[in-house]
Amino acid sequence: MSINGKSYIVGIYEHPCRAALDKTLPQLHAEIAKGALADAGLSKDDVDAYFCAGDAPGLGPINMIEYMGLNNVRHMDSTETGGSSYIVHVNHAAQAIAAGHCNVALITLAGRPVADAKEGKPTRYYNQQAPDFPFETPYGPNVTNMYAMCAMRHMYEYGTTSEQLAWIKVAASHHAQYNEHARLRNVVTVEDVINSPMIADPLHRLDCCVITDGGGGIVMVSPEVAKSLKRTRVKVLGAGEAPKHLAAGQVDLTYSGACWSGPKAFAEAGVTPADIKYASIYDSFTITVLETLEDLGFCKKGEGGSFVSDGNLISGVGKLPFNTDGGGLCNNHPGNRGGMTKVLEAVRQVRGEAHPKVQVRNCDIALAHGTGGLLGSRMGSATVILGSEDA
Amino acid sequence: MSTDQESKINLVVNSESKPYWEGAAKGQLLIRTCNTCGKVHHYPRTICPHCFSDDTAFVEASGNGVIYSYSVTRQAKPPYVIAYVTLDEGVTMLTNIVDCEIDKIHIGQKVRVKFSEAGDGYALPVFTSA
Numbered sequence A: 001m002s003i004n005g006k007s008y009i010v011g012i013y014e015h016p017c018r019a020a021l022d023k024t025l026p027q028l029h030a031e032i033a034k035g036a037l038a039d040a041g042l043s044k045d046d047v048d049a050y051f052c053a054g055d056a057p058g059l060g061p062i063n064m065i066e067y068m069g070l071n072n073v074r075h076m077d078s079t080e081t082g083g084s085s086y087i088v089h090v091n092h093a094a095q096a097i098a099a100g101h102c103n104v105a106l107i108t109l110a111g112r113p114v115a116d117a118k119e120g121k122p123t124r125y126y127n128q129q130a131p132d133f134p135f136e137t138p139y140g141p142n143v144t145n146m147y148a149m150c151a152m153r154h155m156y157e158y159g160t161t162s163e164q165l166a167w168i169k170v171a172a173s174h175h176a177q178y179n180e181h182a183r184l185r186n187v188v189t190v191e192d193v194i195n196s197p198m199i200a201d202p203l204h205r206l207d208c209c210v211i212t213d214g215g216g217g218i219v220m221v222s223p224e225v226a227k228s229l230k231r232t233r234v235k236v237l238g239a240g241e242a243p244k245h246l247a248a249g250q251v252d253l254t255y256s257g258a259c260w261s262g263p264k265a266f267a268e269a270g271v272t273p274a275d276i277k278y279a280s281i282y283d284s285f286t287i288t289v290l291e292t293l294e295d296l297g298f299c300k301k302g303e304g305g306s307f308v309s310d311g312n313l314i315s316g317v318g319k320l321p322f323n324t325d326g327g328g329l330c331n332n333h334p335g336n337r338g339g340m341t342k343v344l345e346a347v348r349q350v351r352g353e354a355h356p357k358v359q360v361r362n363c364d365i366a367l368a369h370g371t372g373g374l375l376g377s378r379m380g381s382a383t384v385i386l387g388s389e390d391a
Numbered sequence B: 001m002s003t004d005q006e007s008k009i010n011l012v013v014n015s016e017s018k019p020y021w022e023g024a025a026k027g028q029l030l031i032r033t034c035n036t037c038g039k040v041h042h043y044p045r046t047i048c049p050h051c052f053s054d055d056t057a058f059v060e061a062s063g064n065g066v067i068y069s070y071s072v073t074r075q076a077k078p079p080y081v082i083a084y085v086t087l088d089e090g091v092t093m094l095t096n097i098v099d100c101e102i103d104k105i106h107i108g109q110k111v112r113v114k115f116s117e118a119g120d121g122y123a124l125p126v127f128t129s130a
Ligand SMILES: [Zn+2]
Pocket: B034, B035, B036, B037, B038, B039, B048, B049, B050, B051, B052, B053
């Protein structure tokens, strides 16, 4: 069953905080739920489906439904694919609404890694019983060096350069200057990125995303409910999700799961990359964006470096405006999970409610893509395509 | 160079990984092979991820390979090199490159396994220039 046109995003909320020392994790989830429902013009008692991922404490939906007092929930989903989870949730909520399992779905993400670090709490947790754990952790893998190895290999195979990767950060910074909540609002140059300290070759400090607290939420509804609301509705046109991993030792770091999730989403939406007016691309690191753009078909494999250069991702300048909120590279990466904010900015663009300096004209079709886990080993990739009522 | 991992190695020894660490302690790099489909895989599993047969066994690899990719973690003290090495047998494994001049390490470089002490009578396979 296709999800095309069977559900709408009618409410979104991005928590303005970037450090949450005075807030608990459940409190952040509830503030976000309240904000997203208010944006939609709905109340908590209208919610009959709740979606959350591994960031929600306890048994996820059970504890959060209790805490928030969501008394009418008849559909729950706690799919966890890391930072891409919330894009998977949009797909699953669309499927559940299309199947008649629910009419009003609430998705929330919250995190407080900055506050947790200040309080001396662990900010990341990994299960020692994960099958890969014994054979990988002794070698000191971390988020940066695992993404760095992808960049190193991409450079080796395709001649991609640090300057080309830097353009991705430059574009994000051009957008972030207009976002009053962005963690980093200063515009940077290619030279600034190249001259920032090397963290893990070939990735510099400015190739890396920010670490922030906060989160975001989405409210999705059936077409009938959408028509009863005043808010500009954003149609869900298609979605795809895919795992990608080390394939029993047949390792290839030059592509991501987007090469499978993307085509599924495009087929369901009945559109091609040329139809996309705006793209939110998960930007944990600059290399994540570059590989994803290739895998989604915005350019040929190996040509991502030239595609992103010379401002091609800057709104009003280039052919493919991306991450006009400043993305994870400059704005927000709440709880080390960037999939939610990708959907939020795509919704703003389709609504015509992005900052006027970065709003894409006639943005009738937008894409959001998430890469959860690690580009350098195993990941959950998710793509969603959104459109205006007429799309 | 040497990695700063040696002091922090805390191996997870379980029924699937124990023979691997014991082999390393004897100077053997073990990979898992399948007696049904004949393919090797890494990391090692009881049930073959290619054909789902449970007729799998450890075999000794040659210990030779080439660097598929690598990165230097500059902020660590001292910096260390993480890498994927493709073994001559065809599987690629995560590892460290040690005892090399960091700035001369490159993709395609031939490397050879060596074993670093991991405590409790176990050892960790790492690689150095061949
Ligand atoms: Zn087999």
